[in-house]
Amino acid sequence: MIRTMPRSRGTALGLKLYVILYFIFLFAPLLVTCILAFNDSQFPSLPWKGFTVEWFTGDKPDRLGIFHDQINIDSIWVSIRVAFFVTLLSLGVGTCGAFLFEQEQFPGKQAFYFLMISPLVIPGVILGISILMFSTTLGVFFENHWGLDVALFRPGFWLVVLGQFSFIATLVTLVVSARLKKFDRSLEEAAMNLGASRFEVIWHITLRFLKPAIIGSGAVAFLMSFENFNTSLFLVGSEATLPINLYLQVRDGSTPVINAISFLLIVGTSMLALLNLYFSKKKD
Amino acid sequence: MDKNGMHDRLRWGLLLFLTPVFLWLVLLIVLPQIDLLIMSFRVESGYGDSSWSLYNYRQFFEEPIYWLTFVRTAVYSVLVTFLTFVVALPVAFYITKVVHPRFQGFLTVLLLLPFWVSELVRVYGWMILLRESGVINHFLLRMGLLQQPVEMLYQDATMIMGLVYTSMLFMVVPLISALESLDNSLIEAAYDLGANMGSILYKIIIPHATPGIVSGSIVVFMLTLGNYLTPNLMGGKNSLWFTEQIYNQFIASFNWNQGSAFGFLLLFLSSVIVWLGLKLTRQNLRKVVQ
Amino acid sequence: MMQIDLSVQHVLKRFGDFTAVNDISFDVESGRFFSILGPSGCGKTTLLRMIAGLAELDSGRIEIRGKDMAGISPNRRPVNLIFQNLALFPMMDVGANIAFGLQRRGESKSGIREKVSAILDRVDLAGFESKRIDQLSGGQKQRVAIARCLVLEPAVLLLDEPLGALDLKLREQMKVELKKLQAKVGTTFVYITHDQSEALVMSDYVAVMNHGEFEQIDTPQNLYSRPQTPFVAQFVGDNNAWSGTIRNCEGTVGEIETDDGFHFRSELHQPLPVGAAVDLFLRPESMLIQPDPSLPDLNRFEVVVRSTLFDGANSRLLVHPVNAETELLVALPQTHQYDYIQKDDTIEIGWATPSGICFPK
Numbered sequence: 001m002i003r004t005m006p007r008s009r010g011t012a013l014g015l016k017l018y019v020i021l022y023f024i025f026l027f028a029p030l031l032v033t034c035i036l037a038f039n040d041s042q043f044p045s046l047p048w049k050g051f052t053v054e055w056f057t058g059d060k061p062d063r064l065g066i067f068h069d070q071i072n073i074d075s076i077w078v079s080i081r082v083a084f085f086v087t088l089l090s091l092g093v094g095t096c097g098a099f100l101f102e103q104e105q106f107p108g109k110q111a112f113y114f115l116m117i118s119p120l121v122i123p124g125v126i127l128g129i130s131i132l133m134f135s136t137t138l139g140v141f142f143e144n145h146w147g148l149d150v151a152l153f154r155p156g157f158w159l160v161v162l163g164q165f166s167f168i169a170t171l172v173t174l175v176v177s178a179r180l181k182k183f184d185r186s187l188e189e190a191a192m193n194l195g196a197s198r199f200e201v202i203w204h205i206t207l208r209f210l211k212p213a214i215i216g217s218g219a220v221a222f223l224m225s226f227e228n229f230n231t232s233l234f235l236v237g238s239e240a241t242l243p244i245n246l247y248l249q250v251r252d253g254s255t256p257v258i259n260a261i262s263f264l265l266i267v268g269t270s271m272l273a274l275l276n277l278y279f280s281k282k283k284d
Numbered sequence: 285m286d287k288n289g290m291h292d293r294l295r296w297g298l299l300l301f302l303t304p305v306f307l308w309l310v311l312l313i314v315l316p317q318i319d320l321l322i323m324s325f326r327v328e329s330g331y332g333d334s335s336w337s338l339y340n341y342r343q344f345f346e347e348p349i350y351w352l353t354f355v356r357t358a359v360y361s362v363l364v365t366f367l368t369f370v371v372a373l374p375v376a377f378y379i380t381k382v383v384h385p386r387f388q389g390f391l392t393v394l395l396l397l398p399f400w401v402s403e404l405v406r407v408y409g410w411m412i413l414l415r416e417s418g419v420i421n422h423f424l425l426r427m428g429l430l431q432q433p434v435e436m437l438y439q440d441a442t443m444i445m446g447l448v449y450t451s452m453l454f455m456v457v458p459l460i461s462a463l464e465s466l467d468n469s470l471i472e473a474a475y476d477l478g479a480n481m482g483s484i485l486y487k488i489i490i491p492h493a494t495p496g497i498v499s500g501s502i503v504v505f506m507l508t509l510g511n512y513l514t515p516n517l518m519g520g521k522n523s524l525w526f527t528e529q530i531y532n533q534f535i536a537s538f539n540w541n542q543g544s545a546f547g548f549l550l551l552f553l554s555s556v557i558v559w560l561g562l563k564l565t566r567q568n569l570r571k572v573v574q
Numbered sequence: 575m576m577q578i579d580l581s582v583q584h585v586l587k588r589f590g591d592f593t594a595v596n597d598i599s600f601d602v603e604s605g606r607f608f609s610i611l612g613p614s615g616c617g618k619t620t621l622l623r624m625i626a627g628l629a630e631l632d633s634g635r636i637e638i639r640g641k642d643m644a645g646i647s648p649n650r651r652p653v654n655l656i657f658q659n660l661a662l663f664p665m666m667d668v669g670a671n672i673a674f675g676l677q678r679r680g681e682s683k684s685g686i687r688e689k690v691s692a693i694l695d696r697v698d699l700a701g702f703e704s705k706r707i708d709q710l711s712g713g714q715k716q717r718v719a720i721a722r723c724l725v726l727e728p729a730v731l732l733l734d735e736p737l738g739a740l741d742l743k744l745r746e747q748m749k750v751e752l753k754k755l756q757a758k759v760g761t762t763f764v765y766i767t768h769d770q771s772e773a774l775v776m777s778d779y780v781a782v783m784n785h786g787e788f789e790q791i792d793t794p795q796n797l798y799s800r801p802q803t804p805f806v807a808q809f810v811g812d813n814n815a816w817s818g819t820i821r822n823c824e825g826t827v828g829e830i831e832t833d834d835g836f837h838f839r840s841e842l843h844q845p846l847p848v849g850a851a852v853d854l855f856l857r858p859e860s861m862l863i864q865p866d867p868s869l870p871d872l873n874r875f876e877v878v879v880r881s882t883l884f885d886g887a888n889s890r891l892l893v894h895p896v897n898a899e900t901e902l903l904v905a906l907p908q909t910h911q912y913d914y915i916q917k918d919d920t921i922e923i924g925w926a927t928p929s930g931i932c933f934p935k
């Protein structure tokens with residue numbers, strides 16, 4: 001039944017059929033979404049009424065394509081900005097975390113490590129509400145004691161960034177740590193011996209060694225942030241991110257514009273995924 | 285670097301690395317969780333001031349709708365985890381052990397591709413497939429298999445399927461890496477010694493893949509328990525998920541104390557089940573994470 | 575007098591209660607090839623790391639070209655180290671590896687390019703600038719590592735068993751190349767190894783190290799022919815060993831009764847009292863097979879051949895004395911003169927008084 005063994009026809013065929021069905025199950029919703037983005041109909045459903053790209057380019061009020069739909073475009077822009085800052089922050093702090101847990105010794109390291117991985121075990125919704133509440137508590141405290149009204153403590157752009165960062169940083173830390181584990185520390189000593197200062201050693205040797213892991217986890221961090229819903233749900237202010245915005249539209253009835261957006265997302269993320277894969281393959 | 289030799293430098297480095305990590309964990313994880321816990325033990329008295337009380341937790345146990353949702357969520361999450369495993373195992377097995385190595389990489393990529401796409405898009409895809417005016421109904425009516433369109437969305441079974449679909453990735457990937465490390469000759473030897481498919485599965489494959497199964501299950505369970513989108517968009521009006529209760533308390537009723545209690549209960553539940561899972565299979569979290 | 579490039583004085587290093595380097599002192603003159611030879615774990619790497627500044631001394635003093643190195647961090651010391659595993663930077667190509675140190679000094683781009691190509695020429699790797707590290711063979715990596723250090727023109731180049739990772743054939747070849755290279759560039763080399771043949775072939779001076787201490791610092795010839803401690807006698811080259819007692823002593827020649835009952839006359843190098851317990855060492859090539867009966871002053875005895883250990887020019891006979899179980903190695907010159915010797919033959923062995931190496935216990 002494994003490829004090195006003679007196998008019985010029946011089980012082999014059954015397994016193959018199962019895997020084919022599985023892949024249909026996997027791709028059916030995505031394919032249907034993409035196809036219906038081009039249906040010349042007011043609703044994302046069959047029957048097929050002909051091919052159109054108006055859900056992308058249309059500018060009439062009843063056929064407002066995504067390229068003219070300011071609300072959705074705004075939310076995409078918000079999501080990109082959020083993802084950018086989350087990626088930046090997570091890479092910075094996550095890389096520090098990797099150095100901290102792989103190369104430094106300090107009392108309480110073990111406990112601190114468990115704290116670092118705990119965001120993986122805390123549901124995203126709870127991260128969202130706890131950060132919302134804590135920031136409100138801080139906001140009230142600042143207001144009462146110093147009469148300060150700090151915008152950061154109210155739901156909004158930066159709170160979404162912080163909320164997503166709180167668990168994406170764990171992912172970056174783990175990925176970068178895994179690579180740092182494979183680093184031969186005598187390379188650092190060699191660099192120092194050749195005249196590099198501690199800072200130059202980290203910059204030219206260690207970080208360069210970590211580069212593939214940093215780029216890879218950065219791409220994943222960007223996507224995770226771009227698609228995050230659970231944590232952001234509680235932290236958004238007036239600027240909705242794309243998933244939140246789409247959610248509101250899907251919940252209250254939908255038009256093929258959503259299919260158009262989905263189509264762009266599917267194509268975009270697939271390209272990013274393949275690119276990422278291509279580069280990680282090339283590295284090996 | 286020699287520890288004695290580079291003492292000052294090391295301390296300096298430690299501080300540089302520790303500070304951001306410390307700020308992150310304390311400000312965004314520890315203190316908010318403590319705040320959550322404190323809030324759940326307080327009630328507003330109506331005039332803006334609040335006092336300590338177990339009221340929020342009493343409320344949870346006294347209102348059947350709350351604890352029933354809680355139990356439903358827990359039971360369904362376990363069910364989803366199990367189903368995900370059952371669905372994913374043959375696929376992982378096929379890809380690692382059966383298919384020609386030439387297609388292995390391609391199939392793996394194909395397998396992961398849908399999960400790079402936002403969960404919302406995937407759920408939306410299911411919605412336009414399954415709803416009353418959806419694609420599947422359209423075809424069934426066309427073929428004459430149905431006289432009347434049926435609503436396939438907004439049912440528990442659909443919701444469970446959606447949850448399985450959503451979390452599939454996190455089961456398939458650890459399973460594939462676990463099975464990849466399983467030496468083919470073990471299966472051959474077992475076969476040679478007279479074992480059949482079933483006993484090979486139970487005696488060889490599953491024991492070997494246990495670490496992968498456990499880590500996959502934990503992640504799937506966690507994500508299912510904390511999922512909001514899929515139950516909300518695919519589940520029926522009376523098949524509430526516990527995260528929706530939390531949302532209602534926070535956003536609709538604006539009762540943050542009650543919401544905190546719910547949040548804390550959910551956190552407690554997930555920690556207990558993860559801990560139980562680890563204990564039962566004698567794994568530890570550190571290993572599972574890696 | 576020649577300039578002293580490296581001076582190590584009373585250097586001591588402990589790890590917990592374990593003393594890895596125990597009060598070591600030595601000087602290396604400019605342009606010398608100086609080796610430190612010792613068994614694995616004797617503290618060689620530790621000593622080298624202290625010279626390079628990668629480990630702190632517990633006490634003692636290290637001077638390079640007369641300048642005290644205390645408190646000078648590794649990146650400011652005029653020494654370079656070739657690591658046991660070479661530590662080439664895999665994320666850079668050959669050119670970038672060699673340019674690394676020059677860039678740290680802020681040298682100009684064109685100057686760097688010239689120096690890199692000149693040094694690659696030196697180590698016979700001209701035109702290798704853009705090769706990746708994993709495209710190089712073991713011997714080429716070796717030379718890149720050396721070039722990467724030499725391009726900085728260090729006062730002293732430290733080498734930590736750089737040939738350890740190579741296979742035997744390549745090692746033999748690199749030994750000669752390294753020696754030639756050192757002669758060509760004239761940089762002071764401090765070379766550590768646990769392979770006595772490497773040390774003997776390449777070095778001007780060799781220090782034999784054991785348990786964190788130097789047993790003897792000498793020229794290779796002297797180490798071989800005049801070992802000053804039993805450890806050196808056994809570690810450098812092969813030796814046959816007996817233990818015995820002084821029965822008679824005239825000047826520096828003594829009569830020794832070995833524990834298995836032989837009476838030998840041997841050079842003592844120093845007067846010893848009658849009754850003193852001694853170790854007696856004898857090189858395999860000091861023993862003559864079937865010596866001419868006319869030769870005077872030979873210690874002669876009969877042995878039984880156990881087996882022939884054929885190893886080309888280095889072939890030996892494994893024998894034991896007729897009435898004893900001690901195993902002895904006897905050099906077997908490949909001149910066909912001794913082809914008649916068979917297993918279990920009894921033959922006569924003789925050795926001359928000055929060949930004996932004797933130490934009091």
Ligand SMILES: Nc1ncnc2c1ncn2[C@@H]1O[C@H](COP(=O)(O)OP(=O)(O)OP(=O)(O)O)[C@@H](O)[C@H]1O
Nearest residue numbers: 589594612613614615616617618619620621658768
């Ligand atoms: N950082 C350290 N902490 C504790 N003990 C150490 C440390 N570094 C080395 N040692 C000990 O010091 C002794 C000498 O080590 P060193 O690496 O100098 O040996 P070596 O002569 O280079 O051996 P080899 O030929 O195997 O490389 C060893 O017994 C080793 O266990």
Ligand SMILES: [Mg+2]
Nearest residue numbers: 618619658734
């Ligand atoms: Mg060593």
